[in-house]
Amino acid sequence: MTKKASQLSRIAAAISVTTLFGCGGGATTSTDIDVVDATVPVTDWELVWSDEFDGTSIDDDNWTHEVNCDGGGNNEAQCYTDSEDNSFVSDGSLKIVALPAEEGAPKPYTSARLITQYKADFKYGRFEMRAKLPEGQGSWPAFWMMPTDSVYGGWPRSGEIDIMEAVNLKAADADGNPENHIYGTLHYGQEWPNNDSSGQAYSLPDGANPADDFHTYAIEWQEGEIRWYMDGYLYATQRRSEVRYNANGDASGLSHRGWYTEYFDQITGELETQWNNAPYDQEFFMILNFAVGGSWPEAVNETGIDADAFVDGQTFEIDYVRVYECASDPDTGKGCETVRPGYDDVDDALVEGAAPIPSPPSTGIPQDLTIFGGTPNPNWAAWDCCGGSTPQLVEDTELGQVYEFTFGADPTVVGFISRDAFLTDPEGEASPFDASPLEGIGSLKFDLKLVSAPNNAEANWNLKVESTEATTDASFSLMSGYVGPSETAPATPQVGVWESYQFPISMLAEAELDTSAIDTIMIFPDWGAGEGAVYQITNVEISQDGAVAYPELTIFEDGQNPDWPMWDCCGGSTPAEEMDDEEHGLTAEFRIGAEPTVMGFNTRSAVGGGDTPFDATALTDGGLLQFDMRVVSAPNNAEAPWLFKVESNDASTAVELSLADSVEGQVPAEGEWQTYTFPISDLQARGLDVSAIDVIMVFPAWSTGEGAVYRLDNVKIYHPDSGQEVPAGSGITLFADTAADQWRIWDCCGGSTPTEEVDDADHGTVAEFRIGATPTVMGIIADDGHSYDASALLTDGAVRFEMKVSAMPNNASAPWLFKIESIDVSSAVELPISASLEGVDPVEGEWQTYTFPLQTLYDLGLDISAINVIMMFPAWGSGEGAVYRVDNVEIAAQ
Numbered sequence: 072m073t074k075k076a077s078q079l080s081r082i083a084a085a086i087s088v089t090t091l092f093g094c095g096g097g098a099t100t101s102t103d104i105d106v107v108d109a110t111v112p113v114t115d116w117e118l119v120w121s122d123e124f125d126g127t128s129i130d131d132d133n134w135t136h137e138v139n140c141d142g143g144g145n146n147e148a149q150c151y152t153d154s155e156d157n158s159f160v161s162d163g164s165l166k167i168v169a170l171p172a173e174e175g176a177p178k179p180y181t182s183a184r185l186i187t188q189y190k191a192d193f194k195y196g197r198f199e200m201r202a203k204l205p206e207g208q209g210s211w212p213a214f215w216m217m218p219t220d221s222v223y224g225g226w227p228r229s230g231e232i233d234i235m236e237a238v239n240l241k242a243a244d245a246d247g248n249p250e251n252h253i254y255g256t257l258h259y260g261q262e263w264p265n266n267d268s269s270g271q272a273y274s275l276p277d278g279a280n281p282a283d284d285f286h287t288y289a290i291e292w293q294e295g296e297i298r299w300y301m302d303g304y305l306y307a308t309q310r311r312s313e314v315r316y317n318a319n320g321d322a323s324g325l326s327h328r329g330w331y332t333e334y335f336d337q338i339t340g341e342l343e344t345q346w347n348n349a350p351y352d353q354e355f356f357m358i359l360n361f362a363v364g365g366s367w368p369e370a371v372n373e374t375g376i377d378a379d380a381f382v383d384g385q386t387f388e389i390d391y392v393r394v395y396e397c398a399s400d401p402d403t404g405k406g407c408e409t410v411r412p413g414y415d416d417v418d419d420a421l422v423e424g425a426a427p428i429p430s431p432p433s434t435g436i437p438q439d440l441t442i443f444g445g446t447p448n449p450n451w452a453a454w455d456c457c458g459g460s461t462p463q464l465v466e467d468t469e470l471g472q473v474y475e476f477t478f479g480a481d482p483t484v485v486g487f488i489s490r491d492a493f494l495t496d497p498e499g500e501a502s503p504f505d506a507s508p509l510e511g512i513g514s515l516k517f518d519l520k521l522v523s524a525p526n527n528a529e530a531n532w533n534l535k536v537e538s539t540e541a542t543t544d545a546s547f548s549l550m551s552g553y554v555g556p557s558e559t560a561p562a563t564p565q566v567g568v569w570e571s572y573q574f575p576i577s578m579l580a581e582a583e584l585d586t587s588a589i590d591t592i593m594i595f596p597d598w599g600a601g602e603g604a605v606y607q608i609t610n611v612e613i614s615q616d617g618a619v620a621y622p623e624l625t626i627f628e629d630g631q632n633p634d635w636p637m638w639d640c641c642g643g644s645t646p647a648e649e650m651d652d653e654e655h656g657l658t659a660e661f662r663i664g665a666e667p668t669v670m671g672f673n674t675r676s677a678v679g680g681g682d683t684p685f686d687a688t689a690l691t692d693g694g695l696l697q698f699d700m701r702v703v704s705a706p707n708n709a710e711a712p713w714l715f716k717v718e719s720n721d722a723s724t725a726v727e728l729s730l731a732d733s734v735e736g737q738v739p740a741e742g743e744w745q746t747y748t749f750p751i752s753d754l755q756a757r758g759l760d761v762s763a764i765d766v767i768m769v770f771p772a773w774s775t776g777e778g779a780v781y782r783l784d785n786v787k788i789y790h791p792d793s794g795q796e797v798p799a800g801s802g803i804t805l806f807a808d809t810a811a812d813q814w815r816i817w818d819c820c821g822g823s824t825p826t827e828e829v830d831d832a833d834h835g836t837v838a839e840f841r842i843g844a845t846p847t848v849m850g851i852i853a854d855d856g857h858s859y860d861a862s863a864l865l866t867d868g869a870v871r872f873e874m875k876v877s878a879m880p881n882n883a884s885a886p887w888l889f890k891i892e893s894i895d896v897s898s899a900v901e902l903p904i905s906a907s908l909e910g911v912d913p914v915e916g917e918w919q920t921y922t923f924p925l926q927t928l929y930d931l932g933l934d935i936s937a938i939n940v941i942m943m944f945p946a947w948g949s950g951e952g953a954v955y956r957v958d959n960v961e962i963a964a965q
Contacts, residue, residue, distance in 0.1 A: 115407040116395035146373030148364035149180040184360035192354040197395040197403030199289040206282035207380025208242040212387040216355040223334040223854040230350030235288035238368035255299035267425035271307035276552035293404030312346040312426040322429040331426035350772040351541040367459035439614035449499035458483030473609040478601035486593035502866035503588035521564040522605040537591040545582035550772035621790035634681025642668030663776040671768035684763035693749040703780040711775035802963030837958040842950035850942030858939040878954040885949035894937035
């Protein structure tokens with residue numbers, strides 16, 4: 072029973088009521104069907120507390136009456152009393168009776184609310200009530216639980232568990248049928264009024280009504296999961312949220328969206344979102360009450376309160392309340408799961424929670440976003456918050472199509488928004504924009520023309536930017552961003568003139584906006600001062616102000632970086648700076664004596680470095696670690712292998728390679744300068760934490776280097792496109808005429824070798840796959856340790872390929888599938904090929920295109936930061952006889 076529920080959430084819950092039959096869910100259950108037999112009684116539940124109501128009065132050792140006229144925080148119409156008129160025990164049951172109040176009373180009705188706080192408090196178990204519910208418009212009985220001590224803060228940060236609620240039983244619903252639903256709900260999250268909830272409604276088969284007879288209502292609460300039952304039928308399951316991590320160990324989403332809470336961390340003092348068992352990992356107490364009216368019941372069914380239904384009182388009759396403990400594991404409550412008769416799968420009972428989804432970590436790569444540039448962006452709607460108008464596309468003689476906003480009498484703000492609730496284009500998807508890599512190099516920009524000024528011509532104009540559903544925001548005077556055409560900014564926008572505005576992303580960040588998830592941009596006169604204003608906007612973008620600026624580290628070039636000194640690990644020598652040829656000038660020279668050693672550059676303070684590890688995260692797409700090297704004299708052991716090694720974070724991760732593994736693929740040749748290049752993405756794929764690189768070594772293998780003298784120059788970590796205009800999220804082509812470097816066409820398990828064949832003039836050389844008698848899957852696979860990070864393409868990218876079936880499988884009804892995996896099969900998504908945007912199945916002899924948005928794959932659980940296998944195939948074991956060709960396989964912008 073909600074302590075302070077919003078009216079809108081209650082109305083929404085009532086409007087969206089559906090019975091559970093066939094209701095969908097996507098996550099797996101933790102219930103183990105191998106150890107549960109639903110046909111036999113559960114024996115591991117042990118009764119630890121009960122009230123059978125067999126006496127002649129309410130047991131004060133079990134229950135406390137709450138006495139108040141507070142309205143339950145929901146504008147309810149009753150005062151709660153301890154009068155025997157409102158609650159008493161007789162004939163083996165507890166009766167809670169709602170009655171009309173005496174004339175002049177504070178509230179029009181009286182009733183009772185009983186609690187067990189500090190008398191019966193529990194964490195985990197089965198909580199069960201057998202009861203007959205009251206009826207009538209305005210009735211609101213409940214059996215629910217609240218935290219004994221609000222460890223995580225005010226309601227509902229510390230949680231609420233509604234075991235059973237019902238409103239307006241037998242009153243007419245929207246279709247004229249008698250209301251017969253019960254509800255199981257959790258309340259959690261941020262403190263009121265920004266609270267969240269999730270739950271499920273259920274109705275008995277054949278229109279049976281809970282007000283006509285006794286029924287059993289229960290929850291089973293264990294660590295991380297709560298299940299709701301009516302008469303032994305499981306109708307809802309809710310779970311803790313499960314955070315999904317990418318290959319870098321960053322939180323990138325939720326594999327299950329369940330409950331959450333927000334509370335102040337005891338160590339940092341910061342208000343933080345927690346996706347763990349909290350708040351449902353503390354003791355709770357039970358509540359029985361019968362409310363009359365309130366925000367929820369009065370807003371639905373026949374609305375209001377039917378006074379005639381309460382003339383003689385309405386009774387909430389409770390036969391018993393029982394609490395059981397799971398003997399298998401009392402500390403977690405696990406192992407005693409009861410499931411409904413005929414149990415197959417509880418997925419249809421799984422309720423999605425309201426936990427906020429962690430934003431994917433920033434790629435660190437600067438990208439541009441066009442919100443409106445003459446063509447609407449389906450992911451960013453033009454929007455009027457509160458004024459009732461619809462922004463219009465109109466033609467401007469100078470700039471073409473622009474958006475026009477009109478202000479009426481109602482106060483409002485307008486602009487562009489990327490939140491699901493406001494998107495108008497069916498193709499649109501909410502896509503908050505990560506502008507954090509643009510701090511210092513990018514701005515929010517737009518052009519505005521005032522068609523007619525507000526009636527209040529002196530009204531101030533504003534820019535407001537929000538992120539993550541308004542969790543953070545930044546506001547500025549609009550004119551503070553004026554950049555032209557006048558040399559001096561006017562006091563307000565000028566009628567009939569296109570004016571340009573620019574707000575640096577660094578300025579937004581300094582105003583404490585979370586620039587990693589911008590989802591709303593508003594441009595408006597002061598609240599309530601805009602009536603009469605008409606203005607047009609175009610060229611709305613968040614973009615770089617100039618060239619791309621990637622982070623860069625120069626370790627040695629015409630002299631050493633004092634933070635990264637030359638270093639001999641173990642041989643006792645001191646590397647020196649030496650002049651070489653005209654092209655290289657001053658170089659780093661290393662000499663290896665009889666003592667085994669490794670050499671290179673080190674920034675750790677323990678060896679005299681500047682303690683400045685380099686964060687190459689922003690360089691994982693295209694960045695390089697590169698150096699020039701000349702062997703002055705080879706080791707005495709002429710066959711000594713030359714190695715390259717890089718470490719990070721005080722050697723917590725390291726990668727060691729042969730110099731021949733460089734992009735150039737060469738080994739040192741005495742007397743020659745040679746360049747060696749190692750992609751940052753390859754180092755990361757091999758396990759290096761690229762966020763804290765602190766040692767770089769080049770050396771003959773341990774104990775084989777005696778006599779070697781060699782020089783290094785131009786040692787740097789950089790991006791070759793730094794300083795250039797680079798298209799955002801350009802993607803990768805995995806097969807077009809041939810497979811991409813470090814990718815190959817592949818037969819998983821059938822023993823065949825896919826081939827490259829020439830097809831028609833449009834396609835040229837394509838990949839051909841043939842399936843024999845052995846079950847298999849086929850597609851494109853990366854070399855060991857290699858993968859593609861598609862994070863930069865999340866919001867607008869897709870996996871796309873063309874396919875032609877030359878011969879269908881012998882099993883003509885075999886379903887065709889698409890499957891994609893990330894490195895080490897840490898995550899995977901499999902879909903019917905017809906689930907592509909094109910929605911088509913293969914047709915023999917025809918080339919067809921298939922497109923799968925990255926956002927969809929990510930939402931289904933794929934780690935898009937490390938894609939390494941893409942498959943297209945008939946379902947396992949059904950493909951014999953199939954011959955098909957694939958071309959133009961790519962991960963790119965849609």
